[in-house]
Amino acid sequence: MSVTANCPNCGAPIQFLWSSAVQTVCPFCKSILVRRDVNLERVGAVADLPQDGSPIQIATEGVYRNHSFVVVGRILYEYGEGGWNEWHIVLNDGSSGWLSDAQAEYAVSFLTPMAGLPPADRVAPGQQYRWNGVVYEVICVTRARYRGVEGELPFEYWDKSDVIFADLESRDARFATLDYSDPQPLLFTGETVDCDALRLKNLRQFEGW
Amino acid sequence: MSAPAQPPQVKALNCPNCAAPLTIRGFEHTLTVVCPNCLSVLDAKDPNFAILEKFQAKQRVEPLIPLGTRGKWRGDPWEVIGFQVRTIMADGVPYSWSEYLLFNPFKGFRYLTEYQGHWNDVTVLRTLPEVAMSSGNRIARVLGQTFRHFQTAEAETTFVLGEFPWRVHAGERARVMDFVAPPRMLSSEQTESETVWSLGEYTAGARIWEAFQLPGKPPRPVGVFENQPSPYTGSVKQIWLLCLFLLLSLLSVSQLFLIFDRQEKVFEHSYDFKPGATQEASFVTPEFDLKGRTSTVEVEISTDIANNWAYFNLALINTETGQALDFGREVSYYYGRDSDGSWSEGGPHTTALVPSVPPGRYYLRVEPERDPAASGMRYGIVIRRDVPSMMFLWIAALLLVIPPAFVTFRAMGFETTRWRESDYAPSGGGGD
Amino acid sequence: MRHPIYLIYGLLLLGMVTLAEYRGWTFTSVNELKNVPKSVRDNPGAYRSHYMYYARHVGGK
Numbered sequence: 044m045s046v047t048a049n050c051p052n053c054g055a056p057i058q059f060l061w062s063s064a065v066q067t068v069c070p071f072c073k074s075i076l077v078r079r080d081v082n083l084e085r086v087g088a089v090a091d092l093p094q095d096g097s098p099i100q101i102a103t104e105g106v107y108r109n110h111s112f113v114v115v116g117r118i119l120y121e122y123g124e125g126g127w128n129e130w131h132i133v134l135n136d137g138s139s140g141w142l143s144d145a146q147a148e149y150a151v152s153f154l155t156p157m158a159g160l161p162p163a164d165r166v167a168p169g170q171q172y173r174w175n176g177v178v179y180e181v182i183c184v185t186r187a188r189y190r191g192v193e194g195e196l197p198f199e200y201w202d203k204s205d206v207i208f209a210d211l212e213s214r215d216a217r218f219a220t221l222d223y224s225d226p227q228p229l230l231f232t233g234e235t236v237d238c239d240a241l242r243l244k245n246l247r248q249f250e251g252w
Numbered sequence: 253m254s255a256p257a258q259p260p261q262v263k264a265l266n267c268p269n270c271a272a273p274l275t276i277r278g279f280e281h282t283l284t285v286v287c288p289n290c291l292s293v294l295d296a297k298d299p300n301f302a303i304l305e306k307f308q309a310k311q312r313v314e315p316l317i318p319l320g321t322r323g324k325w326r327g328d329p330w331e332v333i334g335f336q337v338r339t340i341m342a343d344g345v346p347y348s349w350s351e352y353l354l355f356n357p358f359k360g361f362r363y364l365t366e367y368q369g370h371w372n373d374v375t376v377l378r379t380l381p382e383v384a385m386s387s388g389n390r391i392a393r394v395l396g397q398t399f400r401h402f403q404t405a406e407a408e409t410t411f412v413l414g415e416f417p418w419r420v421h422a423g424e425r426a427r428v429m430d431f432v433a434p435p436r437m438l439s440s441e442q443t444e445s446e447t448v449w450s451l452g453e454y455t456a457g458a459r460i461w462e463a464f465q466l467p468g469k470p471p472r473p474v475g476v477f478e479n480q481p482s483p484y485t486g487s488v489k490q491i492w493l494l495c496l497f498l499l500l501s502l503l504s505v506s507q508l509f510l511i512f513d514r515q516e517k518v519f520e521h522s523y524d525f526k527p528g529a530t531q532e533a534s535f536v537t538p539e540f541d542l543k544g545r546t547s548t549v550e551v552e553i554s555t556d557i558a559n560n561w562a563y564f565n566l567a568l569i570n571t572e573t574g575q576a577l578d579f580g581r582e583v584s585y586y587y588g589r590d591s592d593g594s595w596s597e598g599g600p601h602t603t604a605l606v607p608s609v610p611p612g613r614y615y616l617r618v619e620p621e622r623d624p625a626a627s628g629m630r631y632g633i634v635i636r637r638d639v640p641s642m643m644f645l646w647i648a649a650l651l652l653v654i655p656p657a658f659v660t661f662r663a664m665g666f667e668t669t670r671w672r673e674s675d676y677a678p679s680g681g682g683g684d
Numbered sequence: 685m686r687h688p689i690y691l692i693y694g695l696l697l698l699g700m701v702t703l704a705e706y707r708g709w710t711f712t713s714v715n716e717l718k719n720v721p722k723s724v725r726d727n728p729g730a731y732r733s734h735y736m737y738y739a740r741h742v743g744g745k
Contacts, residue, residue, distance in 0.1 A: 487686055490685075491686070494687055494691055495694075498697075502697075502701065505705070534728040534731070535728055536725055536728045545706075546708055547708035548710055567717075569724065569725075571725070573718075574721065575716065575718050575719075575720070576716070576717040576720040576731075577714045577715070577717075578715035578717060579712060579713070605710040605712050606712055606714055607708055607710040607712060607714060608707060608708045615725065619728070638708075641704070641709070641711070643711050644701050644705060644709075645701065648697050648698070648700070648701045651697055655687075655690050656690075
């Protein structure tokens with residue numbers, strides 16, 4: 044289901060892959076556009092995203108747990124040891140999720156409403172939390188630099204300063220992230236996935252591969 | 253849609269220190285790259301490739317799989333882009349192993365490790381294992397498998413070459429814990445910032461040589477490696493099952509003979525041996541019939557001697573053919589009491605099992621001998637036809653048990669050699 | 685199936701045991717002599733066993 048509109052800045056046609064997108068980036072003038080009812084409002088611009096090694100790109104397709112999905116957007120972060128992408132994926136049932144991609148190690152997670160999440164200054168590696176009956180252990184707490192956005196996102200998100208993330212793993216390949224971008228921490232839960240299991244198509248090309 | 257971007261390129265550049273050419277094959281994943289010529293460690297993310305440090309290797313190591321080699325591994329192409337040597341100290345002796353970093357832009361990274369000809373195919377594990385104690389053994393459980401703790405050591409990176417998706421420091425240290433469940437190995441690497449778990453699978457060098465089309469032969473493995481699968485797995489159980497089957501068959505055979513052999517008593521009599529009579533004490537028994545097929549004849553002699561001996565010269569003589577089967581038996585029985593209690597040696601009875609006696613009419617010639625000074629002796633002779641020999645069965649059973657025992661011994665020896673290199677060796681610690 | 689050689693070895697052993705038991709073989713060494721005269725029956729002392737390596741048993745402890 045695609046919705047067409049025009050970029051208020053440069054007039055280029057914007058085609059939405061996802062009807063529920065809240066924010067998108069004009070691929071031509073790099074303006075960040077937020078949907079306000081029928082109109083698109085320009086709220087800023089995003090600098091050119093740095094080159095990164097991810098094989099995934101906007102419009103990459105894949106399968107997660109028997110649901111096919113399309114990659115519609117991305118948020119790029121950097122930290123001391125490198126960078127990673129949070130690819131915004133939309134499944135064929137209309138739900139929105141995240142495919143995190145750090146050096147081709149993938150995890151799929153979904154926003155999980157949860158009360159009583161630890162604040163950023165309290166969370167530390169080794170801590171254990173029980174959410175929805177699963178025990179997760181904090182693996183690492185990372186201070187990351189927001190580097191930019193691309194494509195369609197389910198919320199407004201741009202020009203962030205340093206953001207703290209806590210990654211958690213469980214004993215049965217489950218995965219969770221605590222996102223401290225906003226004043227209220229957000230929890231995303233899901234699982235680590237094997238590259239082959241995602242059956243990714245329409246990936247980037249690499250010289251010599 | 254985004255405007256089509258140029259596919260990421262392999263970067264070619266010159267070392268800022270020695271100007272030697274180098275390539276970056278890991279695309280934007282590479283954080284650190286080592287100049288193959290001067291071994292300087294460079295920052296791949298810096299536009300000028302700033303020198304992070306000059307890597308003072310004591311000894312330059314040539315990787316067995318050259319950097320840049322591509323091979324087909326588990327159905328996908330992989331390229332070797334990084335190499336490092338890591339060393340642990342055990343009892344003051346350094347033990348080093350190699351790690352090869354493999355890259356595929358769609359599949360990410362994996363590793364091949366090598367120690368003394370033993371190779372492992374390693375991937376990062378993203379599930380948390382559970383470390384516990386089980387009957388006095390330190391174990392780790394993950395994905396339904398249990399691994400036994402093998403070794404904990406501090407590893408130092410002593411040589412690096414190629415590219416890495418992380419920052420490499422000379423002398424980088426990590427606490428490494430190995431748990432084994434041959435052919436698999438579960439390892440954890442712990443630094444100040446994080447702990448990373450990985451799963452390794454023992455691989456034959458030949459497979460790697462074939463996958464990467466390497467010339468020559470892989471290095472011969474030395475000793476037994478921690479997660480090297482035992483060639484005896486399953487073999488021990490199988491051979492003992494086979495042994496059990498054969499022993500049961502042997503038992504059946506013996507039962508069959510016990511049932512079908514006649515074991516017929518053909519003669520029985522008691523005699524007295526008068527003292528002093530050593531000469532011409534020979535006599536013959538009345539004739540008796542030995543029926544059936546050519547079989548054994550058992551001659552059982554029971555005496556009442558005490559602290560004395562007697563010797564019986566015996567001959568089983570066929571009245572029709574005039575054939576004689578000559579044999580002899582000694583009886584000696586001594587007993588008494590001493591400081592340790594009562595003791596005894598020998599016994600007052602003896603049995604001889606004569607082989608392959610054809611059927612016919614026979615008598616037994618008996619010539620007993622005694623110590624001339626001995627007192628009288630009363631003795632009885634019982635002759636039975638067709639008695640099975642138990643000796644063959646016992647010997648066969650022993651011979652059947654020897655090969656499985658040998659295989660078990662070898663299998664145990666293999667495991668002992670494996671664990672001799674662990675933290676649990678009797679001497680209290682070994683190498684990697 | 686592993687250890688085929690052991691199975692064959694075991695079956696051969698079983699065969700040997702069956703043969704030995706059927707033929708009446710034993711571990712007793714027996715000296716075979718032919719043509720013992722009938723007169724030995726009446727005069728057992730006239731018979732002398734011809735052990736090849738046997739010397740008169742002097743026995744005792």
